[in-house]
Amino acid sequence: MAADGALFLPSTGPDPIPLDVAAAAVLGYARGRRPLRFRSPSTPEGRWVQVLAFGFERFDRHPRPDGPLRDADVLVAEGLHGRLSPDGWAAVRQALDDARDLADAATARAGGRAFWDLPADEFSVLGEPGTVGAALRGLGKLGSAPQAAYVAAALHHRRPELFPLLGGPTGRQLWPHVEEGDSGVAAVVHRELTANAEGFAALGTAVTALLGGLEVSRLRLHDVLLWLSGSLRLGHAVGLGRAAPEWASAAEV
Template identity: 60%
Template sequence: MVEPEVDTGAVLVLPSAGPDPIPFAEALAAVVGYARARRPLRFRSPGVPDGRWVRVPAYGWARFDAAPASTGPDADVLLGEGLHGRLDRDGWTDVHDALARVRPLVHDAVRRAAGRPLWTLPSGEFSVLDEPGTVGSLLREVASAAGAHPGHVLAALHHHHPALVPHLTRTTRRALLPHLEEGDSGVEAVVRRELAANERGFAALESAAARATGDAAPTRLRLHDVLLWLATTLRWSHAVHAGRGPDAPG
């Protein structure tokens, strides 16, 4: 397969992430920084009672994007924890039960999509006018049934269906809400529009990010999520700086 050419002057236009176009090189640096940035952590153990400083991954790439495919329900919960932190006993049960509860809805969405990625689906699949049974309506039902820890649930589902089920958090969902248009079935419609409007840019970003990081190849659906999360949580500058630093790959 011929890889998309990268236009160094290209930009991504993502209104949900802010009013200004994002230069392609900056978007790539942000993704690489998300994958490679480290932060200091004070570590203590019986062998080192006074503690010592270690550098650990700043973001969830190694624990989620580069993690192998799940092997069962318990591993699904672990994937969610890789992005959103450890759960207590009640939280673990809640996520475990929610994943079982939404499984039929996800199955119906996958069957309806018929192998097509979210960004190639017709707009009607995300319009209330074409409901019921659309992909958009099914994804909305999944989000509604995701329980008390929707981020964990959607993280696991995205890992299983990386081209169809968006990973959304409360933060990124709030950023998408102002961009809903009349008739949209949910915020997934906004994600689809932005991916479709930037088709060539995200195709190139998929290839460039996979080459630059070397240990994972997230779909453009996940890359959109990463860019939006970095922008809306004020971590953009840190990730870009890390992605352009001397230790960055490529």
Template identity: 65%
Template sequence: MVTGPPLSLPSAGPEPISWDTALAAVLGYARGRRALWFRSPGSPEGRWVRVTAFGYERFDCRPRVAGPLGDDDVLVAEGLHGRLDPAGWAAVRSALDEVGPLAEAVAVRADGRAFWELPPGELSVLEEPGTVGAGLRAVDRHGPGRHRDHLSAALHHRRPDLVPLVSSTTRRQLLSHVEEGDSGLEAVVHRELRANAEAFGALETVASGLLTATGGVPLTRLRLHDVLVWLSGSLRLAHAVAVGTQSPEWTTLRA
């Protein structure tokens, strides 16, 4: 079986995550299902159906939209964080209009480099202004209150190799590891990606290969980091691992 080094992610917990555990968790996140009792006008008696347990198919597998940020980006974000009420929709949609130029400036500054390829200075206040970190912090300031998770998801989906995906759960986990000189919590993500470059490179290659072979989409190491931190912080890691070890991809890999 293909393997790799463990991942030391302080934002996910004090103990390193073994490579096998990380891969199983990612597969579980992508393939996990849960039972739901479903009733409809055509089937009022109801029946059990199995729906996706996590956001991979509802979010990551959604096609990326080209052009200016707009309504489709809000729909994509809802696939991960749930439906918005009319006021919430309007707030996120307005925020996308405001951050469009800021997000574009971040991409220009990155100059084709992935987030984990950026030098540490791009996520340090010591080299501001104009850095990627400063740009991401400016984007975050436009987050519409309790709906800023949706804004982060929309922007990450557009640039999954550059813009970190941060939710209320992972934000709390990352903030406690911010160090003096960091431009924001994105610096924590950057530091952990660079410290575990070999492990994330292997995980990105193997997981994406398995998922795309069965009709899925690849996941960048930036998204893989978010998945592992979120599963750990939401106490779902053990469940995702259990589901992942029962997936067809895991069976294929072991064979």
């Protein structure tokens, strides 16, 4: 794959991310595996098995539930953020019920437009009330910080082109880049997506080809790069991606 262009994402660090590095990282996130020692009654001595290293299959590939937000959405969010305690499950389930009106308001306000196609005023306090940014800020306040991350994951899975995955480590990486007048951290994501529109379009095309036609939204591509960078896993994911058979096949084309 050619190394043309780069993504300039201040939230991921001071250095630009070449497009070929970004594509390899996303491929590694989607396909990469890690060794795990497995023991069972039939193999009490244990054996090494290869398991998925990241949450792509458990989250991004999981079928989208239909109808109103419900228990299945909590299960999907667990696929990305991990299992909840019984009390945590109940809190997230209640937060999803509380999120319905704000999520519907954001969807109606967007009017079928993707997050990155919305005007900047939608993420400015000067445009409030009623903006998408205001609704996202309200959604982020539902429950504790961990619960809000699960709500964001459930909403993103339903509408990956509109609801960003805000919260947890990625949220903390975004906060230092919030500017005066921003409605919240979603404004940072919006700025980086619009400033790198051509780069993310090219990255999306490359990732779709590498994943056999599976499309990954620009919001999710941004989130993967942000999370891998902040968790110091970017280099590892790039290595996994470049070792994947899909990468070798793309290089031959």
